[in-house]
Amino acid sequence: MPYRAPVRDLRFILDHVVDFAQVTATPRFAEASGEMATAILTEAGRIATDVLAPLNRAGDKHPARLENGAVLSSPGFAEGYRAMAEGGWVGIAARPEHGGMGLPISLALAVDDMFAGACLALQLKPVLTKGQIEALEHHASDAIKALYLPKLTSGEWSGTMNLTEPQAGSDVGALRTKAEPLGDGTYAISGQKIYITWGDSDLVANVCHLVLARLPGAPEGTRGISLFMVPKFIPDAEGRLGDRNSLRVVSLEHKLGIHGSPTCVMQYDGAKGWLVGEENKGMAAMFTMMNNARLSVGAQGVGLAEAALQQALAYAADRHQGATPLAKDGPILDHADVRRMLAVMRAEVFAARSIALACAVAIDMASATGSADWQARAAFLTPIAKAHGTDIGCEVAHLGVQIHGGMGFIEETGAAQFARDVRITPIYEGTNGIQAMDLVGRKMQDGGEAAFRLIDEVQRGAEAARGQFADLAGDLWQAAEALREATEALVAQPLNDRFAGAVPYLRAFARVLGGHAHLKAALADPDRVTLARVMLRRILPEHAALLAQVREGAEGLYALRPEDLAA
Numbered sequence: 001m002p003y004r005a006p007v008r009d010l011r012f013i014l015d016h017v018v019d020f021a022q023v024t025a026t027p028r029f030a031e032a033s034g035e036m037a038t039a040i041l042t043e044a045g046r047i048a049t050d051v052l053a054p055l056n057r058a059g060d061k062h063p064a065r066l067e068n069g070a071v072l073s074s075p076g077f078a079e080g081y082r083a084m085a086e087g088g089w090v091g092i093a094a095r096p097e098h099g100g101m102g103l104p105i106s107l108a109l110a111v112d113d114m115f116a117g118a119c120l121a122l123q124l125k126p127v128l129t130k131g132q133i134e135a136l137e138h139h140a141s142d143a144i145k146a147l148y149l150p151k152l153t154s155g156e157w158s159g160t161m162n163l164t165e166p167q168a169g170s171d172v173g174a175l176r177t178k179a180e181p182l183g184d185g186t187y188a189i190s191g192q193k194i195y196i197t198w199g200d201s202d203l204v205a206n207v208c209h210l211v212l213a214r215l216p217g218a219p220e221g222t223r224g225i226s227l228f229m230v231p232k233f234i235p236d237a238e239g240r241l242g243d244r245n246s247l248r249v250v251s252l253e254h255k256l257g258i259h260g261s262p263t264c265v266m267q268y269d270g271a272k273g274w275l276v277g278e279e280n281k282g283m284a285a286m287f288t289m290m291n292n293a294r295l296s297v298g299a300q301g302v303g304l305a306e307a308a309l310q311q312a313l314a315y316a317a318d319r320h321q322g323a324t325p326l327a328k329d330g331p332i333l334d335h336a337d338v339r340r341m342l343a344v345m346r347a348e349v350f351a352a353r354s355i356a357l358a359c360a361v362a363i364d365m366a367s368a369t370g371s372a373d374w375q376a377r378a379a380f381l382t383p384i385a386k387a388h389g390t391d392i393g394c395e396v397a398h399l400g401v402q403i404h405g406g407m408g409f410i411e412e413t414g415a416a417q418f419a420r421d422v423r424i425t426p427i428y429e430g431t432n433g434i435q436a437m438d439l440v441g442r443k444m445q446d447g448g449e450a451a452f453r454l455i456d457e458v459q460r461g462a463e464a465a466r467g468q469f470a471d472l473a474g475d476l477w478q479a480a481e482a483l484r485e486a487t488e489a490l491v492a493q494p495l496n497d498r499f500a501g502a503v504p505y506l507r508a509f510a511r512v513l514g515g516h517a518h519l520k521a522a523l524a525d526p527d528r529v530t531l532a533r534v535m536l537r538r539i540l541p542e543h544a545a546l547l548a549q550v551r552e553g554a555e556g557l558y559a560l561r562p563e564d565l566a567a
Contacts, residue, residue, distance in 0.1 A: 003053040003307050005045030005114040009350070010357075011038065016524035017517050018358045020106055026368035029104045037107060044089065044111040051083045052118035059121040059260020060417050066252050066262075071200035074260040080122050081203045084115070085155025090126045094133045098149035105295075105367075106360040112296045113353065117303030120421050121260030125158055125198045127296045132159030132210055135289035136229075139277035144229060148208060151239055158204045161289055162193040162211040162230075162266060170434060172212065172283070173221035179213040179228055179273065188270040189213050189230050192250070195428070199264025200232070200249045206241055207232040209266070210289065211273060212282050219280065227282035228273035246271040257420030290429060291382060295359055297429045298385040301393025302353045304422040308400035309345045311415060316342060316403050332403075340538075341403055345396045347535040350521070351514025352392040358513070359385040373453070380443050380450040383435035387503075388510035390425035391432060397422045436502035439509075440490060444498070448491045451509070455484045458516045465519050469529070472522070472536045476515045479543050483512050486547040493553060500557055501550035508546035515540045 014020035014037070024033035032040075059074040066072075073081075084090060093108040094100025108130070115123040133152050136145055151157040168174035177191025189211055201207055209230045218224030233241040246269045253263040277285040316333040324334035332338050359381035366374035397419040401408035408415040426432040443450065462477035490498055490505060498505075518532035 003049060003056070003118050003310060005048040005118065006306055007041050007045040007114075009353070010110045010113065011041055012521070012525070013350075013354050013357050013517075014106065014110070017354045017520050018106070018361045020104075020357075020361060023104050023106055023361055023364045023368065026365070028368040029364060032103050032107060040092075040103065040107050041110060043087070044114055047083055047087060047089070048114040048118035052080050052115055052122060055080050055122060055260075056119040057414060057417070059119060060257075060421075061259075063259035064252065064262035066249060069248055071202065071249060071252070071262045071264070073202055073262075074121070077122050077260060078203055080119065081125060081155070084122075084126055089115075090129055090155040091133070091153035093130065094149070094153045095137060098133075098137075098145070099153040100133075104360070104364040106357060106364050109295060109299050109356060109360040112299040113303045113306070113356070115303070116300040117307040119260070120300055120304060121258045123300070123303075124258065124261045125201070125203065126155065127293060127300075128161060128197055129155070129157075129159040130296070131161065131289040131292040132208065134292045135210060135227075135285055136276065138288050139227070139285040140229070141276075144274060144276065147235060147237070147239060148229065151206070152208065156204060157206040157208055157231075158198060158201060159208045159210065160196050160199055161286065161293075162196055162209050163286065164195045165192060166194055170431065173223075173225065175212055175214065175225065177211065177213040177268065179215050179226060180270075181215070182272075185274070187213075187215075187228060187273045187275065189228055189247075189268045189273040190270050191268055193266045193268070195253070196264040196266045197428075198262060199266050200262065205233075206235070209247070210276065210286065211268065212286060213273075215279055222283045224280050225282040226279050227276045227285045229276050230268065230271050230273040234272060256423055257417065258424060294382055294386040294429045294435070295356065295363070297425050298352075298356045298359075298387075298389030301390035301422060301425045302349060302356060303393075304418055304425070305345070305349045305352070305393045305396035308397040308415065308418040308422075309342070309349055311413075311418070312345065312400040312403040313342055315407075315413075315415075338403060341399045343531070343534045344539065345399050347518065347531055347539060348392045348396055348514075350531065351510070351517055351535060351539075352389045354517035354521075355381065355510060355513050356385040356389050358517075376446065376450040377453070380439070380454070383439045383443065384506055384510050384513070386429065387426070387432035387435040387506055390422070391507070393422040393425055394419070432506075433503060436506040437499050439506050440498040440502045441495060444491055448487050451487050452484065454509075454513070455480050455487070458512055461516055461519060465523055469519065469522060469532075472519060472532060475536050475540060476512070476519055479512050479515060479540055482543060482547055483508060486550050489551055497553035497555075500554035501552060504546040504549040508543045508550070511540050511543045511546070 023029050055076045062074050091100035096102040165175050179187040211228045211230045212225050250265040250267050319332045324330035326334040362378035366378050401415045404415045407413050458480040462473040465473040515536050518535040521528040522532035
């Protein structure tokens with residue numbers, strides 16, 4: 001079954017679950033209401049369905065390749081990228097003064113969801129550019145903004161982020177790339193970076209690299225890292241491209257999935273770069289880009305889950321294998337276990353999508369109002385949206401393979417590609433374990449206030465629903481109360497004990513938020529009650545086992561000797 005963009009589901013969640021109306025009630029985003037939002041979603045859905053989705057298989061079968069030092073893209077990717085760039089989708093949330101639409105992150109994230117579900121390998125290219133645009137908007141000098149932002153926003157140039165080195169993965173502070181001042185305000189950048197998504201491209205005129213490097217005499221660790229703009233071709237003040245910079249693609253990685261997205265090893269040999277932000281403050285600037293990308297990656301997980309679900313449902317409705325409880329020769333969709341898998345898949349996609357969009361709304365409200373409470377809410381929800389959205393992407397994609405049975409293990413059906421492509425999403429832009437540690441560490445420095453405000457909101461929603469759905473509302477209220485008690489215990493734990501239970505805590509919080517989203521959906525639309533029941537009665541109970549792990553702390557883990565873990 002060809003992919004169809006879930007415009008209706010996205011519109012419903014924006015209208016009835018995450019209260020997008022409060023975003024468009026602000027002066028900053030007033031123009032994004034009503035018909036404008038509908039037009040944006042509809043047109044993005046058309047491009048995803050008609051232009052990008054047909055390229056997905058070609059990108060997998062005919063990967064990007066490196067020839068004579070240049071990266072050549074998969075068949076059809078040039079046309080697909082052109083549709084995104086010329087339609088203004090790269091600059092959907094960028095500021096209008098640089099050619100952007102200036103639309104809310106909420107709408108931009110809905111577009112990310114659809115484009116990723118259609119063709120993740122190609123969608124990655126504008127995602128990195130959008131993150132670079134935001135980093136430059138917040139941290140770059142006026143001269144760099146004026147030169148780079150219009151070209152990046154139009155999609156004529158594209159952006160990357162260069163953090164990882166062979167010896168410096170999650171420990172970014174161990175990087176060795178050097179930046180030597182040249183005396184004219186520029187720097188010579190030397191070193192090697194790995195895992196650079198779309199590090200080179202024949203789709204754009206210039207590739208602009210944001211590179212973390214260390215200045216002479218800089219402090220050790222992350223306190224001594226600076227950020228530099230290092231373009232493939234050096235532009236003049238008018239944006240005309242001149243000499244090629246001293247950088248090159250050494251090789252492309254051979255990956256499990258997303259074959260159409262070139263993952264480059266980059267070598268910088270005294271390449272000319274310009275400082276972005278202050279000296280030794282590079283991580284703050286790069287985190288602006290990473291936080292933008294983390295939420296988009298959460299949407300990637302949801303988008304791939306949607307695509308896998310659509311294909312599995314079509315297969316289950318068409319595949320006949322003897323008698324079922326409903327017919328002598330019915331489709332496998334009629335079997336209880338297949339129904340269970342599909343119901344769980346749909347409920348999970350809806351919940352994870354709602355969490356991601358709720359995070360986007362919080363970002364928009366923080367941006368539009370400057371409210372510290374909205375900023376704290378956005379910061380708290382970001383690791384949940386990223387980690388849970390991508391975990392669910394993997395789980396739903398694997399259920400899709402299971403529903404196909406033996407045919408799911410055969411590449412020609414396409415079910416396996418979803419499972420392979422989505423597997424990177426829990427890893428890049430900060431592994432999901434790091435997201436969970438961030439949630440229980442930095443995001444709990446307020447003593448749990450942001451967490452408790454969300455729990456209060458869930459319980460108020462459950463109270464409001466008791467009249468219509470007493471059993472479901474009661475289940476959700478009790479789960480939220482258990483989460484409250486676990487959060488109180490968590491903030492009292494030493495940090496490493498928190499880390500030991502961080503992943504189950506994040507998932508338990510996502511379970512409660514997902515139940516809240518489904519209950520709101522049921523209140524808004526009676527046709528969604530049966531799906532809400534799947535979430536609240538079959539999936540939400542998982543929270544109890546997860547929260548039991550949160551209370552265990554780290555002692556039992558460290559009591560294990562390495563030989564206890566060996567065969």
